[in-house]
Amino acid sequence: MNPFTYTRTADTSDAVRQGSAAGAKYLGGGTNLVDLMRETIERPEILVDVTGLSHGIKELDGGGLLIGAAVRNTALAEHRLVRQRYPSLTRAIVSGASPQIRNMATVGGNVLQRTRCAYFYDEAGSRCNKRRPGSGCDAIDGFNRNHAILGASALCLAVHPSDMCVALAALDAVVHLRGEEGARQIALADLHRLPGDRPDIETMLEPGELITxxxxxxxxxxxxxxxxxxxxxxxxxxxxxxxxxxxxVEAGLVRDVRIALGGVAHKPWRAARAEAVLRGGPAASLAFATAADTELAEARSLSGNGFKIELARRTMVAVLEELAGEIA
Known part of the structure; x- marks a missing residue:
């Protein structure tokens, strides 16, 4: 592990000031960043510990929630209002990692975790454009069973690993940010980038911006x-x-629907085409299958992951049938 400076802050303005310095990284629970540091994939010169910031869950007027970025995943999943109003979020969180990791991981850190592609983690023996731009991608002709079927590029096939982010994307979550230029907000579905020709740039965050x-x-x-x-x-x-x-659903018709997919793309994949097909139509299995086929029409498989296309189709249909059955 490379040497680094550690600092802890309890003030957002000070955190942003320190986090904007060259070589600085924000440290939450460390369940991803510290692993990457051990593997020498991440080499920060300064760690700014932000776990003392924004760790509450506040009910908003109208029934929404504001979740501090330092809230632990376990605390979020177990929160009474989350379990009552957003069961998909609780289910997503408890299906990820282990209880010990969920007890440490923060909401902000979960959103910004990096891919678990084996070639990305293999610093010594594999080419990876995300880790070293221009070096190549060994997943293209390698073991790619877990890789993307949507939104991939010729330079990167990795998928985003978060369960929580998939639920947040379907819930129209909004990310609150603070940077040197002030505060701003961005839809979670727009926060992560597709790989394109710069797979090393993973989000729309500006340098030093902090999720609050x-x-x-x-x-x-x-x-x-x-x-x-x-x-x-x-x-x-x-x-x-x-x-x-x-x-x-209202009177047997889909009044509104939001769908997000995980494990299939470089980012949590919002299924906008499927949603457009379903809105205003019948809440029925045939319509669900048509919507899934529409969404996956542009999916492209690799040598080892063609099964994901049919698996995604069947899972989408099953989830929508489950929800329609509950509503009926």
Whole structure:
């Protein structure tokens, strides 16, 4: 591990000032960053500990929630209002990692965790454009069973690993940021970038910007939400495919729907095409299948992950059928 300076701050302005310095990284629970430092993939010169900042969960007027970035994943999943109003978020969080990691991991850190692509982690023996731009991507002709079927580029096939972010994308969550230029907000669905020709640039954050909170808008009472994760084993495994959905049905018709997919792209994938097909139409299995086919029409498989296309289709349909059954 490379030498670094550690500093702890309890003030957002001071954190941003220190975090904007060259070579600085924000430290939350450290469940991803510290691993990457041990592997010498991340080499920060300064660690700014922000776990003393924004660690509350506040109910907003109208029924939404404002979640501090330093809230631990376990605390968020177990919060009474989260369990009552946003069950998809609780299900997503408890399906990720282990209880010990969830007890340490923060909301802000979960949002910014980096891919678990094996080639990204293999500093000594593999080429990775995300780790070293221009070096190549060994996943293209290598073991790519876990890699992207949507939004990939010729330079990067990695997927975003977060369960929580998939649920947040479907819930229309908004990320609150603070930087040297002041505060701003961005939709979580727009925060992460597709790889394009710069897979090393993973988010829309400006240098030194700090996530201070995540805002969840209220769900109307008829709406239901859930999260389903398909993986190789029942615990401590990343998603092959996951689906988070919010469905609102009125008189047998889809009044509103939001769908996000995990395990299939470089970012939590908002299924906008499927949503457009479903809105105003019948809440029925055939319509769900048509919407899933529309969303996945541009999916592209690799040598080892073609099964993900049908798996994503079936999982989308099953989740929507489950929600429609609950509403009926």
């Amino acid at each position: 909170a995540i805002e969840l808008p209220p769900l109307s009472p008829p709406a239901r939400s859930t999260y389903r994760k398909v993986r190789d084993r029942s615990s401590y495994a990343f998603a092959l495919v996951s689906v988070a959905a919010v469905l609102e």
